[in-house]
Amino acid sequence: MHIFLGLAPRRLGKADLVLTDEDLAEADAAHPGWSPAGWSIDGAARVLALLSCAKNRPFAERFKDLRRTADMAELIALYRGLPLYPEPETLHFEVGEGLRSNIKAVFEAISHQNPYPRDHFDEHRWNHMILKALFVGSRLSPIIGLKERANPELARILVDFAQERWAAGRPLADEHWISVGPFRNDPAIKATLETAIAEGKLTEEALQ
Template identity: 40%
Template sequence: MTAPTTTVAPATVHHTLTLRALAEGLGSALGHDHRARLARDLEAVTEQGPAALDSRFPAAGRVYGRGRLSGWAGWSIEDGVRTRLLTRLDLEGPELAHELTDRYRTGDAAERRGVLCALPFLPLGPHALHLTDDALRTNDNRLIAAALGPYAHAHLDQYRWRQAVLKCLFTGIPLAKVAGLHERRDAELARMAAGFAAERRAAGRTVPADLWLIATHHS
């Protein structure tokens, strides 16, 4: 089964977020031997299912590298590899969400990021929102940023989405990392941002320079 592509583009990524673009990006980033190995690993997941991920998913960083993935703001090579591996699973909906939950719960921070990055590429519907919620409760800025990608833009309800955006202001995550910010910002978020700014000024603290992105709202 081939996972559907998404046409939602995060504000910091200047191309359409598709599996084809991801495959091309990894193809440019990896050397010949690693490209060949990735092809074999992808085929193994297609043929063997989740069991093939047991060793390959955790090892993605060690095997393929942890450097930045050029053209994919905030992504590393291992994020891209893990995403491609997960898209080869012949699962969907609750069954796929259960598999992702296992990978997320037992993985380290890098593996959790890999799961979060993969969400918009997978046939999940809203069934993986508990993973987004978990990441947003952490104090790990890389997990929070990954959780606010196209999947959250498509599925997170407006109340939780506003709270997540406000957490970005508190933790110093650039608002440009929030997928769909301009489409989903509203008057209530602008009110919350104004209150946040007033509290910061009263405490003699600086106001994030990018707060203006949500401080005003035009219907």
């Protein structure tokens, strides 16, 4: 398996997958929220190989073994495949290792266009992922479930972060408020939001 992961780009190339609307619809039907859009041929082959290899070991052990020796491109492929793997509940530790990565592309392989966090993270890990996205300058809107997994604690975290940005004279994109809007009347943040709107730092539309 290690040899295949290394040879995949040389034998198959690194071109992007060419997908039709029907392909994307079938992917979403197979697992709601999953899309291989943006995947490369070699990355897709790596995921397929992992899914097809001999099942004489627990899946989490095989995944861990591959992750420990993977290069960046291999890590990205392995983590993009999370929605498709069996026994997803056994992968929490390995996913945590990916979230701690200092490589933004690896972090985004888990956090962007990937329904695994939406489906399997508890509230603490979900909120931690959103906070890390802010600190590494990663966009929030590609995170699947951003509105569905909104929670009061996350709304407060995002408002605190916004106050720090405003104090530094830095603006915020509207996507920052997707997880805040449902809790705009929370007593812990309501006054701050109303003041920000009155001062022109925030719009009503961003909270809708």
